[in-house]
Amino acid sequence: MSISVGLVLVSHSDQIASGLAELAGQMAADVKVVPAGGLDDGSIGTSYEKIENAITSLRSEGLSVLVLTDLGSATMTVEAVLETLEDREVVFEDAPFLEGAIAAAVAAQQGDDVWAAAGAASGAAAIFIDKLDTTPAPESGSETTDGVFKREAVVADEAGLHARPAAQVAALAGQYDGEIFINDAEADSIMSIMALGIKQGETVVVSTKDPKCWAGVDKIADAIEAGLD
Template structure:
């Protein structure tokens, strides 16, 4: 699914602190600038706690018909979110998924999955990937030309083709360029790895800690992946517009 081709899955950040929820939206927005990200933090009086009304309104605002993923910081926030979902019409409840995942890492991964056009299952899987080892990701994060889920790369398979480039941007593959890289990688239906990890997994890419001057090997088990590898290599060598 191409970015911008259809309404995206919405993401709701639920926290006991209004400032934390707003901050998480601000953080995720750096990597998912057009995704529908809504904060639902604090009580109705701006105190510490959760609000049924805030969460209900956030779910409604986030849902454009493709569903909503809700991430929460503490157990009582989950209970409030579940209550808000239970008060929805039965036809709407199935579109709201309350995901048990780390609020920061899972939220950022979910936001990027929504940004690149992932469906509800893909966005949930992206959030849950924060629990998984980052050396190998086997989660549905994009779709191939037939509409079927394209899964992450098994890094244990030998590469058929590869190209190595050097990072030139001063801060390396930090959050914003990593998200830009993953967005591009997710448009291709061929399997690609970056230094042995799935090129379409934001958390896996960021876990590599690639700094300026790092050697980056782009590889694939598919001989038809050259155009994808070259496009990704060109992006890395562009410096992402950074000085």
Template sequence: MTARVALVLVSHSAELARGTAELAEQMAPDVLIRGVGGGPDGGLGTSLDAVQKVLGEVLTTLADDPSVGVGDLGAGDGGTDDGGVVVLGDLGSSVLTVEAVLELDESLAEHVVLARAPFVEGAVAAAVTAHGGADLATVLESANASVRMFAAIEAAQSPEASGTTSGGEPDGGSGSSRTVTVRNPLGLHARPAALVSRKVAELGAAVTIDGVDASSVLQLMALGATQGRELRVEATGERAAEAVATVVEMIDAGFGEV
């Protein structure tokens, strides 16, 4: 475990919490992710005690992990080195329960933040961002930004947008662009999308694939790019050509699935 930010997913349903955690874990194996759901009687609902217990356990695990560093957690000053826990809740009362836990237990509140994000999309986006070693504020922002995903994809795929992105050839020295065909049968599904977005984040260049932000795992998945589809990979910035080459190579290699 190397990520310094963990996720706790709070749902009305134990199965939904567990399933969402499983999905996010598959895309971000280095991140500590726990799902907690169900009411005090085991039915649908949220249990304050269960949420409080899991948050405590996760914080203890983070603090005990030498690669996270107790110092990072202990700082609690909102600085860039801060680790901690990002919490996502599903419908109304699970969010209220998390807020109530944080009001009751101030020792938790120091290192725990609640995202305002769609449950599944926010969890996946936050997990992938946390996997890259991001701090608490960055992971929180990644979760919160997931709410804008649908609008971003629609904008990228509208006729006007595709006219400008695919019509224009590389404009001068700073841009780079290549096309590549998806080779693996399942295409850019969750795992490959996570691999690409993590790599793009690492490269630090502004890369788009068919007009969508390639550092966003959600936008990549929403492309629905299956086997045989031709994708246009574009980048701007200093290392644009290198970034495009790297991404094209990954897609062309089929993610170990061909």
């Protein structure tokens, strides 16, 4: 799958930007995530030059660029940079910094363009605000009368379905042209999976109403039981 989007993470702190870039890289290994945090001497603040150089480096590789920021003055600096660049392939999205970066990185890993990645970033916070219906479907390993094919799986990973395990489930689900769910949350959305707070040893229900995705349900359920990380 071709990756067309890179991320620039702008924070007042070099450590925050670098740490978040590292975390995003764990979940989207093929996506280039460039931190642009702090001033040039390492102190707190935002650097016009750091931001510009990060964007330029990704554009020189033929990538569209999504820029995310942590606080207000970082946004002002980014907007000043973008006014100078005047590049349609560089997009700033006002989104939650941590959740947005993870959601955007995973979207880019799945082949989404910069606008879709920006949409994933902006919608990330809502996933944690909305309450998800996690009521399991009746009887594991069967097709129900309403056409739902499902399987139960016991989570093997020590971290539960968080971080890399959640990213790997999302990547598996993204291979299928149809909807797959884990406890009624979208299985191709890492943020939806992480919002469930599923721990090691818990039983989840992987399901679909699309016969084309039955194999995907089996593949994801097997992976969860075997361990993903």
